[in-house]
Amino acid sequence: NAGVMQNPRHLVRRRGQEARLRCSPMKGHSHVYWYRQLPEEGLKFMVYLQKENIIDESGMPKERFSAEFPKEGPSILRIQQVVRGDSAAYFCASSRTDTYEQYFGPGTRLTVT
């Protein structure tokens, strides 16, 4: 059973470009969570999704950020018009419905130049 997969592992974007981060949950997991970790800081919750539904997006910036988890395919975190402050490691986690135990992917490190 493959673990949570994230790609790309490293992403470099110039200011103003768009960044798309992908997360494939573990098999049998229908819940996906996205977190952001700034250097030397803790993990900050961004959004919690189930298939085709956003359950809680209270940690998402109101502008430029969006997330989806379609019926088929990976979850996508999209950042439009990136700025230097978006540089961070973005982690996704997935869980099953019964225990909600989270399993994390290796993260995508976004660098905005």
Add this chain to the structure above:
Amino acid sequence: KQEVTQIPAALSVPEGENLVLNCSFTDSAIYNLQWFRQDPGKGLTSLLLIQSSQREQTSGRLNASLDKSSGRSTLYIAASQPGDSATYLCAVRTGRTYKYIFGTGTRLKVLA
């Protein structure tokens, strides 16, 4: 609003010592609590999950306890080894919103 605090922020111990990491949370209406380790530049590895109805969980040299009434969880590591060196994070899933709130972590260094 749920807040999660971990003390100490950093800890350095000689190999072989038993040690305790602390996690405090302000809202006792939690669904579960999960402990993780994070190695530098890597993702998080799940160590233990404690459901709100449980008092403790054990896995190998690790034991985690949960006291909801006092808003505390402890992670006990027995006979520490240099390979245990990492940042340890606790995360609380709140019963009302179902999202996880992370503590800021304890950076552990076990000296050979």
